[in-house]
Amino acid sequence: MDRTQLLIGLAAALFCLGLVGVIVRRHVLVMLMCMELMLNGVNLSLVTFAQQSGTTVGAVVVFLVFVVATIEIALAIPIVLLLVRAKRTLDLGAYNDLKG
């Protein structure tokens, strides 16, 4: 297997691990961090493909992903803070008001 395949495989693995982490872990902040892991996986694949094709657009998109990740975390954390203040726990099992 060559380098590109290895990296693409790694990126896929990181993404899957992140997604499964969201499904499996109960702690809200850990779930947020798993989402960051997913974004990292995507970044890796973008960079790999971009470098392979030789155009600059790949790098631009990676940069935008950084920006979006920053914004996302900047807003997600306050939301989680508000939720925690309402529910008084960081366990996701308590957040089921939207049931039914």
Add this chain to the structure above:
Amino acid sequence: MLTAVVLLPLLGFVLNGLFATRLRSHPLGHGFVTALGCGLPIASFALVVLGVLKLAAAGWAPLVETAYRWAQIGDASFEVAFYLDRLSAVMALVVTGVGSAIHVYSVGYMKEDEGYGRFFAYLNLFLFFMLLLVLGRSLLVLFVGWEGVGLASYLLIGFWFHDLANARAGKKAFITNRVGDAGFLLGMFVLFQAFGTLDMDRIDASFAGPVLPAVSASLVGILLFIGATGKSAQIPLHVWLPDAMAGPTPVSALIHAATMVTAGVYLVARMSGVYLHAPEASAVIAAIGVGTAFFAATIALVQTDIKKVLAYSTISQLGFMFLALGVGAYGVAIFHLVTHAFFKACLFLGAGSVIHALGGEQDLRRMGGLARRIPLTFVTFAIATAAIAGIPPLAGFFSKDEILWYAFASTRGGSPLLWFFGAATALMTAFYMFRLLWLAFLGPSRMAPEVEHHVHESPRSMTSVLVLLAVLSAFGGFIAVPHFLEPQLALPATDEHLHAWETPLLVLSVVLALAGLALAAFLYGGPSGRVDALRARFAGAHRWLSGKYFIDELYEAVIGRPLVWVSDRVFLRVGDRALLDGTLNGMAAVARGGAWVLGRVQTGSLHVYAWLVLAGLAGALLWSWRHV
């Protein structure tokens, strides 16, 4: 011109219908309604007379006037066309003439009524449809008129609709007629299928031609006759006519005596070309005609309501007309139609005069001795009674005698059996009509005292019409209608061997009429004990007759109740509730159930949602990459 004849009454209907109630409070409103309501039919009559003169001048070749084309469907074109020949001339004269007279009568009769304007509007509407019926060239126009007079009849029977019984009577009339109309429509379909046209003169001509068309004339004949039984109250669809007496008396006179009920007779006479080639149908018509005549006369023997007697008498006389049609004497049937219009209208209007004088009383047991109090009504009523009984030289004698002669001797189905029942009916007719005269006018007074005080002669508008009709009943027999119609409706050949019987039968019918008169005078002119003794001896028969043979109850039990049962059990419970509502509710329940099932996805748990994302993603990827 023919179009104008038809449209003038329609104009009266529209104007009266729109403005009559609004003008009720206006001082001139009454006069406006009267002027329009009576003037337009009289104008129509004048135009018909003009038309007949024109027809005569043209050597009696039929006048055809096409008003407009109704529809063009493929190759077939349906026009509204009017046709004036000898037969429709006779009919139109009767309709507009007697009709206008009855309109004038209504001015006096309905003067106090609240619905004065509405009444004239409906009467004019009726006249419009009746003229469509008699002047129409094609069966389609006739059928429009046919249905329209049924509508007008319904509106007028239930004129005083605040009494529910009247409304029910109107409904019964309309529905019974519709049953007959089903047969009529089928007959029209068969004719159209065979000829591609519904023009009656053309259909008759095809039948008269050298090659007979390939359609069963008897089938068409029976189907059209079914329609005629409905409209002309023959067995088995006669049940509506006695109930129709709930309407005002001018309505009974115009619609249920002189004109509408004769539409069936007109139809058969007009389609005589078909019936000449349909011996089976003609036999059926003759049998039902004489049967109805006999049957209705027996019921009339014991009726106690003055209008009901006349109603059954009408059914009986219509039976006579159909008897004549059945043996091929079409012109004679029309003759009897004309004389019947005269004397029956006179009788009904006279009855109306009596009811008016007595302030609404219609029961014969509470009348008597009116001859001195309302002499003019009595004289006209007596003349008309003598006419219907067949006493020469009044009109009824001529027409009835011709019918009986042809029933006996016609080569197209005449037989002594038909004659026998006809003669028996004639005897009964004379009897019950004189019974009516005696009970109402002669003998001691059985009226309630407060009613007796107010007995008065009717106003001029009513009595003048009575006089006119009485004169026509007296001398109308001399209008030789059958001979007038001979070129168009040939009289049937009579059996040579039976010619010897002609004079004896003539004498016999006069004897029967006088016998009826004598019997009535004997029973009702003398002390009342005689009648009571007779009733006690034949109590069972009396019960059957006054119950009208319980035909209404039979229909209710055999037809009405099963239909209601089917409607309720099958159509309502199974069809409507279980099937239709059930299906819709079932679909809604399915949707609700499906929504509940799908709603179980909303667990509120983010883990589950994320897992679903993963599952979807994996599924999509696998599916899209299966080719790779």
Add this chain to the structure above:
Amino acid sequence: MIEKLLSNLDTLLLLSCAFGALGCAALMLVLRQPMRVAMALISSMLFLAGIYGLLGVHFVAAFQVLIYVGAVMVFMVYVIMLLEVREHSGPLYSRLLLPGIAGLAVLLVALIAGIWRPLPSAAHGTGASGYGIAAFSVAFLDEYWLLFELTSVLLVAAVVAALAVIRVGRAHAGGRAHG
């Protein structure tokens, strides 16, 4: 042997960084305390930065460390410290542990099976000129200027949103204090 090591240094480093990233990511799912999970994530990101550097896209590696580790993860660590006082007890995993693992396997197989084919080799080697920061900035501000502007708009929106959330939080807390 040293020559072999040196000639394959690139590959060796790449492999070790790859394994490191993968291992730290796997650790994230297993560790109990959120602070340790954050550390694992930071390590993973640093390994990824290493990979970027080995690929020749140095400025992306720099951004990875600066922005991702230096801003995002620091913010995350700060929040963990703010919220966490005592040991996190209770069940570690949700009810969907087994379905999750099954899904992981399936998705992994789907992804890798889909993309496992020889890809065209890189047109350029490492350190391609197209990937210098100069080329990047020129392209970013010239060809993709719209995206640049949109990014700034997005950042402004994010600031506004953050302020709004804070206000909601304050109103909520204030309301409850009064009520």
